[in-house]
Amino acid sequence: xxxxxxxxxxxxxxxxxxxxxxxxxxxxxxxxxxxxxxxxxxxxxxxxxxxxxxxxxxxxxxxxxxxxxxxxxxxxxxxxxxxxxxxxxxxxxxxxxxxxxxxxxxxxxxxxxxxxxxxxxxxxxxxxxxxxxxxxxxxxxxxxxxxxxxxxxxxxxxxxxxxxxxxxxxxxxxxxxxxxxxxxxxxxxxxxxxxxxxxxxxxxxxxxxxxxxxxxxxxxxxxxxxxxxxxxxxxxxxxxxxxxxxxxxxxxxxxxxxxxxxxxxxxxxxxxxxxxxxxxxxxxxxxxxxxxxxxxxxxxxx
Amino acid sequence: xxxxxxxxxxxxxxxxxxxxxxxxxxxxxxxxxxxxxxxxxxxxxxxxxxxxxxxxxxxxxxxxxxxxxxxxxxxxxxxxxxxxxxxxxxxxxxxxxxxxxxxxxxxxxxxxxxxxxxxxxxxxxxxxxxxxxxxxxxxxxxxxxxxxxxxxxxxxxxxxxxxxxxxxxxxxxxxxxxxxxxxxxxxxxxxxxxxxxxxxxxxxxxxxxxxxxxxxxxxxxxxxxxxxxxxxxxxxxxxxxxxxxxxxxxxxxxxxxxxxxxxxxxxxxxx
Numbered sequence: 001x002x003x004x005x006x007x008x009x010x011x012x013x014x015x016x017x018x019x020x021x022x023x024x025x026x027x028x029x030x031x032x033x034x035x036x037x038x039x040x041x042x043x044x045x046x047x048x049x050x051x052x053x054x055x056x057x058x059x060x061x062x063x064x065x066x067x068x069x070x071x072x073x074x075x076x077x078x079x080x081x082x083x084x085x086x087x088x089x090x091x092x093x094x095x096x097x098x099x100x101x102x103x104x105x106x107x108x109x110x111x112x113x114x115x116x117x118x119x120x121x122x123x124x125x126x127x128x129x130x131x132x133x134x135x136x137x138x139x140x141x142x143x144x145x146x147x148x149x150x151x152x153x154x155x156x157x158x159x160x161x162x163x164x165x166x167x168x169x170x171x172x173x174x175x176x177x178x179x180x181x182x183x184x185x186x187x188x189x190x191x192x193x194x195x196x197x198x199x200x201x202x203x204x205x206x207x208x209x210x211x212x213x214x215x216x217x218x219x220x221x222x223x224x225x226x227x228x229x230x231x232x233x234x235x236x237x238x239x240x241x242x243x244x245x246x247x248x249x250x251x252x253x254x255x256x257x258x259x260x261x262x263x264x265x266x267x268x269x270x271x272x273x274x275x276x277x278x279x280x281x282x283x284x285x286x287x288x289x290x291x292x293x294x295x296x297x298x299x300x301x302x
Numbered sequence: 303x304x305x306x307x308x309x310x311x312x313x314x315x316x317x318x319x320x321x322x323x324x325x326x327x328x329x330x331x332x333x334x335x336x337x338x339x340x341x342x343x344x345x346x347x348x349x350x351x352x353x354x355x356x357x358x359x360x361x362x363x364x365x366x367x368x369x370x371x372x373x374x375x376x377x378x379x380x381x382x383x384x385x386x387x388x389x390x391x392x393x394x395x396x397x398x399x400x401x402x403x404x405x406x407x408x409x410x411x412x413x414x415x416x417x418x419x420x421x422x423x424x425x426x427x428x429x430x431x432x433x434x435x436x437x438x439x440x441x442x443x444x445x446x447x448x449x450x451x452x453x454x455x456x457x458x459x460x461x462x463x464x465x466x467x468x469x470x471x472x473x474x475x476x477x478x479x480x481x482x483x484x485x486x487x488x489x490x491x492x493x494x495x496x497x498x499x500x501x502x503x504x505x506x507x508x509x510x511x512x513x514x515x516x517x518x519x520x521x522x523x524x525x526x527x528x529x530x531x532x533x534x535x536x537x538x539x540x541x542x543x544x545x546x547x548x549x550x551x552x553x554x555x556x557x558x559x560x561x562x563x564x565x566x567x568x569x570x571x572x573x
Contacts, residue, residue: 041494049565056491058379058484066480073477073521081523096520100513104484107506107548108492114502114556115495123552126562162473168480217565 006251009156013149014244017174020145021239022232024064024174025182027138029227030131030220031055031105033063034179036187039209041112044121046207051124053131053220054112057104060183061175064142066104068171071097071143072150072164086155090147098140102132131220146170149243157247174239181238185231190223245272314500318368322440325361326409329354329447333405333454340458340527348458348528349536352518355451355482356511356540362444362486363507367500369437370490378494381441382487386479388415389445394470397450397462404460405450409443416442441486448482448514449475455518458527474521481517485510502551505544512541 027033031053032040040052057063075093078084084092106128113123150166153159159166191209192201213222224232249269255262332354339347362385370378389412396408420438423429431437454460456478457468469475489506493499519533553559558566 045496051565056494058382058487058491062379062383062480062484062487065476066484069477069480070517073474073517076472077520077523100517103509103513103545104488104492107488107509107545110549110552110556111493111502111506112495114552115493115498117497117555117557119496120557120566122558122560122563122566123556124560124562162471165473165476168473168476211565 003251006157009152010244010247010251013152013247014240016145016148016152017243018236018240020142020149020174020236021177021181022236023138023141023145024060024178024239025235026224026228026232027135027142028055028060028178028182029186029231030135030138030224031109032186032220032223033057034060035183036191039187039191039207042207043209043211044116044119047119048207048209048211049119049121050209050211051127051217051219052209052211052223053105053127054109055105055135055220056108056112057101059175060179061172063101063104064146064175064178065168065171067097067101067139067143068146068150068167068174069164070100071147072167075147075151076163086151090144090151093147094140094143097143098136101139102136105132105135127219134221134224142174146174153247157251170243173242177239177242178235182227182231182235185234186223186227190226314368316364316500316504318364321361321364325358325364325440325444325447328357329361329444329451330405330409332357333447333451333460336451336454337459345458345527345529346532348455348522349515349519349533351451351454351458352515352533352537353451355448355455355518356508356515358444358447358451359482359485359511359514360504360507362441362448363489363510364500364504365437365440365444366486367490367498367503369431369433369441370494372431372433378491379487382483384419384438385441385445385486386449386483387445388412388419388442389449389482390475390479391415392442392446393449393453396446397460397465401461404462405447408446408450412442412446413439416440444486445482448486449478452478452482452514452518455515455533456521456528457525458522464527468525472524477517477521478514481514485514497555499551499555502548502555505548505551508544509541509548512537512544515540 033055037054037056040050040054041056043050071093074096075089078089078092079086109128110123113121146167150163150170153166154161154163192205193210195205211218249265249272253261253265253268255265332350336348336350336354339350366378366381370381374381392412392415393408396411397404400407416439417435420435423438424431424434450460453465453469456474457464469478485507488510489503492506493503515537516534519530519537522528522533523530
């Protein structure tokens with residue numbers, strides 16, 4: 001393949017992955033999946049009932065892997081058995097995945113809320129009607145983009161894995177990155193906006209999450225709005241970089257051209273990891289120097 | 303934190319032994335029935351394999367519920383993945399060496415693997431959960447039957463050469479792995495809390511098993527040995543019935559089901 005075409009495909013994959021990462025994180029924030037979920041689950045038990053969606057499907061990696069595998073399998077069946085066009089097959093596959101994701105989200109919210117009867121946590125049906133379509137929308141975007149990445153890998157870059165398996169692997173990856181990158185923004189900051197910034201989570205504050213919004217009661221869509229400012233885009237960049245950089249080294253230094261170039265690609269990969277580690281370290285030191293440790297006596301200026 | 307269950311054994315209306323019989327016998331009988339019916343009466347009967355998978359998924363969810371009630375919390379999803387992980391290894395081995403006895407060989411292999419892992423968890427890692435060995439054995443067996451059942455629904459047979467070319471090398475094994483695994487782990491995870499009820503959890507397992515069945519039906523469209531329409535239609539019917547039943551249990555168990563509203567009154571005043 002022409003190197004220029006390879007780079008173009010790679011750029012397209014990176015762009016699709018960036019969108020997938022951002023929508024994955026915002027989707028998990030609407031339903032408080034993954035790490036922030038433990039406090040959402042704990043809140044009613046500490047006598048803080050709330051109107052925040054409790055989407056406990058599983059961790060983010062398995063639930064995104066389910067979406068991507070369902071979409072990938074449906075799309076490859078539509079392309080294989082019914083010779084449907086690629087774009088249409090991927091769109092229908094993503095639609096089926098989003099629908100199934102909606103049923104999982106619904107059973108999780110209803111079940112978790114019903115199991116907290118003794119703490120007086122009601123089930124709000126308008127929450128199901130308002131939140132589930134939003135999550136299905138984000139799930140559709142995530143699955144569609146993951147399928148675009150996987151399809152380009154199998155058809156253009158000639159990856160030996162079948163579409164469903166690649167989609168499954170990328171689904172786990174996007175879930176893992178969303179869980180580790182984006183959730184910090186929601187779980188550590190948004191849920192505990194009522195305590196001083198940087199004070200950590202005191203055991204006495206456990207479960208005492210912010211339940212009231214600027215106007216009315218806070219819900220999952222408010223949280224998604226907050227996370228769309230930083231957590232979602234940061235997740236998108238992280239996943240986009242993962243897809244782009246991991247493809248870039250083997251596109252530039254194609255191992256199929258010889259063993260030496262293959263080893264060179266591994267060296268370049270290690271160099272990228274080293275650069276990222278040093279960069280992250282510098283960022284952390286800079287942030288610590290700039291904002292310093294939490295001081296109890298200091299007045300809050302904000 | 304009490305987020306991970308009550309810390310003791312789970313209350314159960316249906317005894318576990320009945321669920322073991324339902325999952326193991328139901329699963330194996332359905333898988334063999336599906337195989338022979340497809341052989342003698344045509345590919346339309348491949349859906350019976352998925353019914354066997356649903357039996358196994360309900361059994362697996364009940365076993366996860368029992369072991370996870372000892373306060374596993376975030377370990378619930380891991381145990382579901384572990385079930386299918388053990389299941390994939392046992393299925394590959396069993397179907398490859400077993401021939402017509404493949405599902406039984408796979409099932410027995412899985413239970414041995416599960417027993418060893420359960421013993422390791424209790425004796426070496428020292429988790430100290432009294433039913434760990436039994437539960438891991440059950441979960442591994444259920445995971446295996448779910449995989450064999452869904453493979454049979456997708457291809458109409460459990461013969462290794464067909465499963466290898468139509469399920470494993472096409473990548474659909476990834477779908478079986480994740481759809482079956484989440485169907486086993488999600489029911490307890492979705493209903494986790496102090497007021498969890500066995501019947502509600504198991505109705506979720508039926509519903510999620512039906513989703514796996516529908517997906518197996520979609521995939522079977524590419525296979526000559528299985529037909530898609532019966533699997534999808536029957537799967538949709540089971541999904542509808544079990545979701546309605548689940549909804550009834552939710553309304554029965556919940557503190558209150560309201561269209562919309564503010565937070566409960568008592569709590570507002572105490573603030």
